[in-house]
Amino acid sequence: MSEIHGGCRCGAVRYTLALDALPRTYACHCRDCQTWSGSAFSQQSFLSESSLRVTGPLAVYELTTPSGSLSIQRMCAVCHARVYNSNSSRPGVLVVRAGTLDRSDELDVVAHIWVKRKQPWLELPTHVPAWRESAPVAELLQALAAG
Numbered sequence: 001m002s003e004i005h006g007g008c009r010c011g012a013v014r015y016t017l018a019l020d021a022l023p024r025t026y027a028c029h030c031r032d033c034q035t036w037s038g039s040a041f042s043q044q045s046f047l048s049e050s051s052l053r054v055t056g057p058l059a060v061y062e063l064t065t066p067s068g069s070l071s072i073q074r075m076c077a078v079c080h081a082r083v084y085n086s087n088s089s090r091p092g093v094l095v096v097r098a099g100t101l102d103r104s105d106e107l108d109v110v111a112h113i114w115v116k117r118k119q120p121w122l123e124l125p126t127h128v129p130a131w132r133e134s135a136p137v138a139e140l141l142q143a144l145a146a147g
């Protein structure tokens with residue numbers, strides 16, 4: 001098995017994913033992701049917790065979501081770049097911020113969610129599955145697996 005590498009903006013946090021290929025990613029256009037990323041959408045992928053190895057100082061930010069689950073965000077303690085998060089409603093699953101991957105320029109975005117909040121100037125390709133709001137996790141995983 002080969003490895004995929006990534007890290008934060010300043011380089012203090014580095015990580016390795018035990019994966020043979022780059023993960024497929026999805027974009028979330030919700031208001032929270034726009035605010036949090038400071039951009040038009042967030043881009044991320046699901047991973048199993050066991051595939052990630054991290055080195056460097058992580059800061060943790062926890063918040064309770066409207067549905068009552070606990071979202072645990074990990075960011076570089078030096079430059080505060082958000083690297084990955086988990087949610088108590090999805091044990092063993094991590095969400096990695098796609099832009100922190102070293103090879104982020106090679107990533108495919110294979111699904112879009114919360115497109116009702118999409119910025120109006122952004123045109124999505126018609127062949128990529130999209131949901132007006134959040135996608136059922138099973139459907140999103142299927143889109144990520146099918147590519």
Ligand SMILES: [Zn+2]
Binds near residue numbers: 011012
């Ligand atoms: Zn950093």
Ligand SMILES: [Zn+2]
Binds near residue numbers: 028031033034
């Ligand atoms: Zn979002």
